[in-house]
Amino acid sequence: xxxDYSGRANISGDRIHQARTAQRLSQxxxxxxxxxxxxxxxxxxxxxxxxxxxxxxxxLAIFARVLGVSLEWLTGDLEQKx
Numbered sequence: 854x855x856x857d858y859s860g861r862a863n864i865s866g867d868r869i870h871q872a873r874t875a876q877r878l879s880q881x882x883x884x885x886x887x888x889x890x891x892x893x894x895x896x897x898x899x900x901x902x903x904x905x906x907x908x909x910x911x912x913l914a915i916f917a918r919v920l921g922v923s924l925e926w927l928t929g930d931l932e933q934k935x
Contacts, residue, residue: 863908864929883898893912
């Protein structure tokens with residue numbers, strides 16, 4: 854793997870999962886909201902949440918906007934969801 858952080862391809866997957874489930878969104882529903890800006894399917898979201906897929910900076914910005922959280926929170930810089 855080119856990108857690896859403690860055995861994971863990203864540091865935001867856990868927070869994406871946490872925000873998605875807090876809003877009671879399925880992976881399919883989140884994928885549909887994301888596809889307004891970028892093509893990210895349910896399978897990609899699943900791999901992101903488990904840390905198996907790299908997340909680009911523009912995808913991370915869209916996740917933050919769609920989920921209503923900050924980039925800092927998604928990357929673990931803040932303890933609580935804003």
